[in-house]
Structures are given as structure tokens and as C-alpha cells.
Amino acid sequence: MPCQHLQELFDLCKKHDLHIAGRDAVKIVCRQCEQQEVCPSSLTDGEQVITEIRQPMASRTTDTKTVSGDS
Numbered sequence: 426m427p428c429q430h431l432q433e434l435f436d437l438c439k440k441h442d443l444h445i446a447g448r449d450a451v452k453i454v455c456r457q458c459e460q461q462e463v464c465p466s467s468l469t470d471g472e473q474v475i476t477e478i479r480q481p482m483a484s485r486t487t488d489t490k491t492v493s494g495d496s
Contacts, residue, residue: 427462428457435465
């Protein structure tokens, strides 16, 4: 059973649909409680790594700059 801190992390990942992808098992360590847990399978995507990095919505919009008539 994970400690309270690790459980909060796992719950946060589920809430925001965050997943971990990789070939090896990932161990999450809580230094406060000195406990470690293998990342739950519900939070892993195996080797399915998204190759295209998505940009935040704010950076997708184009900046429109006002050009003054003073040259």
C-alpha cells in the first residue's frame, strides 16, 4: 500500500489523465516516508510514447503586433 504522498500523486495523475511510458518498470520514491512503489499499471502506457510534442493552447495563437505608422 502506497503512503499518503504517493497515493496523492497517483490520484493526481488519474485526475489529469497523466500516464508514464517506458520500457522498464518505474519506481516512485517518497523521501518523506522512505517508501517506494512501482508505478501502478493504470498509469502506464507501456512503450506507447507520444512522439509529437503538443504545444500549450496559449502558445498556439499567433501574436498580432500593431505596427505604428511612424517610420
